[in-house]
Amino acid sequence: MQFIVDLRSDTVTKPTPGMLDAMMNAKVGDDVFGEDETVNELEEKSAAMFGMEAGIFCPSGTMTNQIAIKCFTQPLDELIADQTAHIYRYEGGGIAFNSAVSTRLLNGYRGIITAEMIEPEINTDNVHHPHTSLVALENTVNKGGGSCYTLAQIKPIADLCRNKGLKLHLDGARIFNALAHTGDKAVDYGKYFNGISVCLSKGLGAPVGSVFLADKETIKYARRIRKVFGGGMRQAGFLAAAGIYALDHHIDRLKIDHAHAQILSETLSNCSWVSGVLPAETNLILFDTVEPAAIVLEKLAAKGIKAMSTDKRRIRFVLHLDVHPEQIEYTVDVLKSL
Structure with missing residues (x-):
């Protein structure tokens, strides 16, 4: 055979029967008005899981990453990432197009970069240089063959960013795969990152969607950016219900x-x-x-x-x-x- x-x-992946049932029975409303109960539940649930204040549901991980970059930078800034990073290679040049930001690329081991690699690449306050404002990590690393950061590896990077006044964003496209491998706890991630993108449509099997997590003020601004990007969905609870089901049933x-x-x-x-x-x-x-x-x-x-x-x-x-x-x-x- x-x-x-x-x-x-x-x-x-296709939605499982249980996921389809959850989708068809979702309570929905107009999410742009903040009235979709299921979207609100997904955002609150995701934020709590990662020790963050708030979240915003978006159609894709590309959108959540690009919203994060827009929230954490200004035009003429520069972000630091590994040269294999999804935000650089596979998001259509969005860093430059959406945020007018340049990118400093590092050569990590299978996409994993360290504080020692990052520090020399942070620009001094010099009119000739873009202003370094953001470091972006990816976990797991797609081009690294699913390589993982542990929280022990992330902590020195977070400490460096705080000391230098930089924001730290996580492209968590497959963050639950990383957690399953390392044994780290999701809730501890909120101690280190200013923003986290959590994808629901990869390993967890939801048909659509990612959630961007941050503090309340950042998420308030992110809603404005999502609207500009065309990501303001209406009765999105049918999709959010799939995400909630995935978080409840597909992590283990x-x-x-x-x-x-x-x-x-x-x-x-x-x-x-x-x-x-x-x-x-x-x-x-x-x-x-x-x-x-x-x-x-x-x-x-x-x-x-x-x-x-x-x-x-x-x-x-x-x-x-x-x-x-x-x-x-x-x-x-x-x-x-x-």
Whole structure:
């Protein structure tokens, strides 16, 4: 029997029956008027989980990240991030377009940067230089193959930002995968970050949405920016209900995806057509191929396995709640047979 196994992204998941039921029974209102009960509940629930004061529900993680940058910077400022950062590589040049801000890129290890790397790149007060105002971290790091920051790694960066008067933002696209791996507590993140973007539509399996978390004044301004960006939704409670269901039911199961990633990673490490595999800490696997990635992807597709390349000889697998044990067994057999 040939399965269809979609390993392109954890954004391809379909709502579960329980999630659909929650969506169809949501209490809704006009969110722009602040009258959608379910959206309000999601924002309050998310903020409390991460030890933050308030939140704002948006259609995407790109929007929450771009709103955060707009809130924490002024034109002619500069932010510091790793050169693999999603906000830099995969958000359409929004840093420059939306906020008129430049970017100082660092070369971290698998996307992980340190306070020691950041400090020398903070500009002095000099008319020739943009004003450094923001540091942005990503957890987990997409281009790092799901690599994670621990809170112990984040603390020195947060201390540096406070000492230098910088804001610190977290692109938490897969933050719950990071928490599942490190064992850190979500509520402790509020001690370190001025803003946190939490995605609900990746590992947690909601169909749409991310929440930007910050203090009340920042979120008040963020609502104005969301409106300008076209992100003011109306009866969005149908979508927010999926996010609440995901937070209540899909966090604990993330370790299943991590276990599946380990199985595939170990299999790939023993395949002759694979030249290298990055350590699989969470639900992402990046591996290099002897042949061009396009050729390997064609072979996989012929067997019903969908994946994506991230370079000419690099392929990404992403595990998620719609990949089941029998599909993992099938994928292992296919990988061994190529």
